[in-house]
Amino acid sequence: xxxxxxxxxxxxxISSFIRESSNVKDxxxxxxxxxxxxxxxxxxxxxxxxxxxxxxxxxxxNDIKIEQDLLEMIKWSMEKMSPTSLVKDQSTTxxxxxxxxxxxxxxxxxxxxxxxxxEVFELISTLAFLSAVVLENLDLYRSLEKxxxxxxxxxxxxxxxxxxxxxxxxxLNSQLNPVFSNLQYLEREKEPKLVxxxxxxxxxxxxxxxxxxxxxxxxxxxYSLIAEKIEYEGETQVLLSITDVTNTKELERLKEIDKxxxxxxxxISHELRTPLAAIKAYSETMLSSLNDLDKDTLSDFxxxxxxxxxxxxxxxxxxxxxxxxxxxxxxxDKVRFDLTELIKEVTQSMSELAKSKNVRLEQDTNGPIFxxxxxxxxxxxxxxxxxxxxxxxxxxxxDKFVKVSTKLNGTSVVVSVSDNGIGIPQEYQQKVFxxxxxxxxxxxxxxxGAGIGLTITKExxxxxxxKIWLESRVDEGSVFYVQLPLGE
Amino acid sequence: MELQEILLKIDELPTPDPIVQRIVSVASDPNASxxxxxxxxxxxxxxxxxxxxxxxxxxxxxxxxxxxxxxAIMILGFKTxxxxxxxxxxxxxxxxNKKSTVDHYQLWKHFIGTAVGCELLAQMVGYPNKEELxxxxxxxxxxxxxxxxxxxxxxxxxxxxxxxxxxSFMQAEEKLNLPNHPIISxxxxxxxxxxxxxxxxxxxxxxxxxxxxxxxSDVVAIVHIVDFLINLMRYGDSYTYGGLxxxxxxxxxxxxxxxxxxNLTEKLRLRLIxxxxxxxxxxxxx
Numbered sequence: 001x002x003x004x005x006x007x008x009x010x011x012x013x014i015s016s017f018i019r020e021s022s023n024v025k026d027x028x029x030x031x032x033x034x035x036x037x038x039x040x041x042x043x044x045x046x047x048x049x050x051x052x053x054x055x056x057x058x059x060x061x062n063d064i065k066i067e068q069d070l071l072e073m074i075k076w077s078m079e080k081m082s083p084t085s086l087v088k089d090q091s092t093t094x095x096x097x098x099x100x101x102x103x104x105x106x107x108x109x110x111x112x113x114x115x116x117x118x119e120v121f122e123l124i125s126t127l128a129f130l131s132a133v134v135l136e137n138l139d140l141y142r143s144l145e146k147x148x149x150x151x152x153x154x155x156x157x158x159x160x161x162x163x164x165x166x167x168x169x170x171x172l173n174s175q176l177n178p179v180f181s182n183l184q185y186l187e188r189e190k191e192p193k194l195v196x197x198x199x200x201x202x203x204x205x206x207x208x209x210x211x212x213x214x215x216x217x218x219x220x221x222x223y224s225l226i227a228e229k230i231e232y233e234g235e236t237q238v239l240l241s242i243t244d245v246t247n248t249k250e251l252e253r254l255k256e257i258d259k260x261x262x263x264x265x266x267x268i269s270h271e272l273r274t275p276l277a278a279i280k281a282y283s284e285t286m287l288s289s290l291n292d293l294d295k296d297t298l299s300d301f302x303x304x305x306x307x308x309x310x311x312x313x314x315x316x317x318x319x320x321x322x323x324x325x326x327x328x329x330x331x332x333d334k335v336r337f338d339l340t341e342l343i344k345e346v347t348q349s350m351s352e353l354a355k356s357k358n359v360r361l362e363q364d365t366n367g368p369i370f371x372x373x374x375x376x377x378x379x380x381x382x383x384x385x386x387x388x389x390x391x392x393x394x395x396x397x398x399d400k401f402v403k404v405s406t407k408l409n410g411t412s413v414v415v416s417v418s419d420n421g422i423g424i425p426q427e428y429q430q431k432v433f434x435x436x437x438x439x440x441x442x443x444x445x446x447x448x449g450a451g452i453g454l455t456i457t458k459e460x461x462x463x464x465x466x467k468i469w470l471e472s473r474v475d476e477g478s479v480f481y482v483q484l485p486l487g488e
Numbered sequence: 489m490e491l492q493e494i495l496l497k498i499d500e501l502p503t504p505d506p507i508v509q510r511i512v513s514v515a516s517d518p519n520a521s522x523x524x525x526x527x528x529x530x531x532x533x534x535x536x537x538x539x540x541x542x543x544x545x546x547x548x549x550x551x552x553x554x555x556x557x558x559x560a561i562m563i564l565g566f567k568t569x570x571x572x573x574x575x576x577x578x579x580x581x582x583x584x585n586k587k588s589t590v591d592h593y594q595l596w597k598h599f600i601g602t603a604v605g606c607e608l609l610a611q612m613v614g615y616p617n618k619e620e621l622x623x624x625x626x627x628x629x630x631x632x633x634x635x636x637x638x639x640x641x642x643x644x645x646x647x648x649x650x651x652x653x654x655x656s657f658m659q660a661e662e663k664l665n666l667p668n669h670p671i672i673s674x675x676x677x678x679x680x681x682x683x684x685x686x687x688x689x690x691x692x693x694x695x696x697x698x699x700x701x702x703x704x705s706d707v708v709a710i711v712h713i714v715d716f717l718i719n720l721m722r723y724g725d726s727y728t729y730g731g732l733x734x735x736x737x738x739x740x741x742x743x744x745x746x747x748x749x750x751n752l753t754e755k756l757r758l759r760l761i762x763x764x765x766x767x768x769x770x771x772x773x774x
Contacts, residue, residue: 102612117521119518
């Protein structure tokens with residue numbers, strides 16, 4: 001007999017199906033609730049849902065057998081997108097394609113012995129249709145989730161790669177805020193100098209639109225910044241890759257020192273050879289013509305040999321001092337003495353040299369200044385500074401002078417050695433204290449010396465706990481200031 | 489001529505014969521079964537034979553031949569069998585008007601073309617109740633047949649006007665101060681006890697914009713679009729020779745783009761070839 005339904009029951013079925021289907025999170029539970037609801041209003045031998053290739057996807061009975069001729073009709077129903085019912089022997093198989101806008105997602109089969117009325121048929125059609133809509137949305141949702149997971153995984157993958165870079169990688173948006181970065185950036189984003197340099201170079205990229213390169217030093221590390229513009233979602237952004245070049249810098253510095261050392265050896269050899277050559281030449285002359293030389297000439301010759309050997313000795317002393325500095329082996333032998341007296345001694349001893357260069361030596365001191373220091377070393381400092389003043393005087397100047405003054409300043413004294421010589425260009429004023437440095441080329445024949453005098457001087461003063469600095473203008477002259485603690 | 493006069497005359501028109509009427513009513517009875525419908529149809533042997541011939545036609549493309557009416561109803565469904573019965577009846581009403589000078593075959597071709605197109609478009613846009621759309625398409629211009637019955641002279645005048653001035657049937661009706669055929673179609677369908685959806689989709693097929701607030705806006709849009717396409721394809725003859733416009737509103741209601749129409753037209757051409765048996769209903773059943 002035909003199964004009949006009241007509209008109340010229909011309404012109830014649809015309502016509970018809508019409630020269930022709006023709660024499901026995966027296709028399987030949707031199909032299950034569709035099967036359950038069909039069971040409620042029709043007595044079925046079995047209900048099954050097949051996918052579009054006619055494989056059973058869900059059913060309320062295991063081992064469902066569908067005869068070949070039925071399969072033909074099921075295919076027809078899916079192709080035509082028309083629900084149908086197939087009668088065979090005593091039972092009817094109801095066939096409802098699950099379709100959505102011209103697309104068949106599967107088919108619902110219900111095998112029953114009842115003869116369904118028009119309404120039941122219509123109702124199942126409607127439910128099948130609703131299910132297809134929900135099913136497609138679920139499938140879309142799942143593929144969206146899957147894609148999302150893939151995107152997420154790709155992101156992680158890329159992030160891992162970026163984090164493994166030794167370089168800092170950061171992308172700034174047009175407001176100069178970081179929108180992407182690797183771990184290396186996050187570790188350094190608090191360094192103000194680096195961040196400032198990043199922003200500056202990024203701003204340049206945004207204004208010029210072209211690639212920018214910059215080097216910056218921040219907290220003891222040297223960085224090389226390369227910035228270029230990239231487009232993302234219609235916005236211009238700046239991609240920066242930042243490399244730590246400290247080691248490269250250090251290597252460059254070592255190479256430079258190595259070159260200076262080579263130059264130093266060449267220069268010092270020359271310096272040593274000059275007095276040696278003089279000693280050798282004069283001794284040879286004296287040996288070969290000992291009988292022909294009168295006493296005055298002989299004395300004169302010996303004087304020169306003596307002077308040159310003194311010069312040689314001082315050069316060797318300098319070298320020895322320098323080697324001590326290099327090995328950090330210089331030891332001070334401190335005594336209490338009068339600095340004013342020492343200055344007087346030194347200027348007197350150097351008056352010969354000064355006279356030979358036409359330089360006036362002046363002393364501007366005021367009473368004795370007692371100081372606890374290594375007298376020999378302080379003398380060395382004074383000699384070095386005065387001889388430098390004399391050495392770098394202007395060749396054709398009329399009135400050349402080197403003046404030594406002292407000024408007490410609480411517990412310390414400032415000795416200044418001023419001259420009106422050639423002066424030191426601004427860019428070299430710090431470098432003069434560096435090892436092997438000489439203004440101009442490393443080999444300057446007009447002046448003599450190893451080029452290590454000021455290095456030794458600085459070392460001695462610093463060992464005393466003092467400091468040295470200078471003021472100088474090219475063509476006007478220089479003033480070297482030495483500040484020394486009076487001590488004890 | 490006033491609408492009222494025409495409406496009075498409609499009563500004189502042939503109504504579907506009692507058997508078709510009962511088919512319609514059984515097919516819309518929620519508690520009817522396939523057996524109930526089969527019993528009614530079987531009362532008319534000739535109708536049964538014609539139905540079975542169409543059931544086995546290329547249009548339905550069944551993988552095997554169906555010989556029992558009961559099975560046909562089970563497989564194709566109540567509504568489809570009802571549609572076939574109604575097609576057969578409508579065919580007789582169109583063709584059997586001996587007073588008329590109209591080329592009924594071409595007019596029938598327009599009816600079937602629109603019916604097939606409506607069912608296809610309904611399926612393509614995912615409208616579940618596609619069988620009702622077949623009837624909407626089939627009967628959307630039945631008002632023209634009514635006019636031809638009641639006033640063959642008026643119908644002749646309209647067709648003369650549309651041909652000479654290259655205007656639409658509606659425009660000619662307005663010029664001659666005749667009631668619009670979609671309205672008459674609607675009245676007739678109502679009289680035949682067909683569902684409301686068929687009534688409105690037929691009566692609104694030239695004015696989809698008027699249905700913007702209606703629950704029937706989508707079905708009206710379907711009939712409107714297909715009627716336009718079938719005219720454009722020159723499938724059959726609806727005695728409209730110009731002045732038809734495609735409502736963009738109708739496209740918007742269904743959410744389709746004009747490019748979709750190209751796809752629809754191609755599919756429709758194939759469907760129309762499969763539907764050729766519907767054009768030869770009068771052939772005697774062997």
